[in-house]
Amino acid sequence: MADEEQVADQEQEKPRRPRRARPSAGTGSDGLVPAAVAARRAAQQVADFTGRSPECVISIERADEGWQVGVEVVESTRIPDTQDVLAIYEVSVDRHGDLVSYRRTRRYARGQLDERCR
Numbered sequence: 001m002a003d004e005e006q007v008a009d010q011e012q013e014k015p016r017r018p019r020r021a022r023p024s025a026g027t028g029s030d031g032l033v034p035a036a037v038a039a040r041r042a043a044q045q046v047a048d049f050t051g052r053s054p055e056c057v058i059s060i061e062r063a064d065e066g067w068q069v070g071v072e073v074v075e076s077t078r079i080p081d082t083q084d085v086l087a088i089y090e091v092s093v094d095r096h097g098d099l100v101s102y103r104r105t106r107r108y109a110r111g112q113l114d115e116r117c118r
Contacts, residue, residue, distance in 0.1 A: 033097040035060050035067065041097040042069035046089050049102065050075075055086060066094040075107065082111030 033041070043054040052073045059070035069091045076085035087107045092100040 030095075032062075032066070032095045033093075035062075038067040038093050038097050039069055042067070042091040042093050042099070042102075043071050045093075045099045046071045046073060046091055046102055049099075050089075058088065063092065066092060066097075066100065068092055082109070084110040086110055 039057040039060050043057055046052075047054050050073060052075055055072040055074050057069060058072050059068075061068045071089045071091055073087050073089060074084055075087045078084050085107060086109070087104050089102050090105045091102040094100050
């Protein structure tokens with residue numbers, strides 16, 4: 001029993017290390033939002049600006065001060081759906097996930113094969 005008390009006393013004597021400050025919720029240690037958060041925000045912001053529904057996020061790349069995100073959007077729905085008109089928007093978001101810029105870089109029919117992917 002005396003040994004247990006001695007161990008308990010030693011544990012109490014150890015100085016505690018100060019806790020490191022945690023980055024704000026939803027950001028990494030460098031203050032940059034995670035890729036998944038940046039992608040969701042970019043897709044939502046394209047939808048807000050264009051009024052069109054994002055099909056999917058097709059690319060994401062870390063940029064100097066945030067993220068570059070490629071978002072595929074259905075611009076025009078047709079029958080059959082292989083004739084839908086899709087567009088790719090390149091979106092820049094800052095380290096907090098806020099929109100910096102966006103632009104449409106490509107427009108094509110859903111059924112159209114991309115020569116670059118063959």
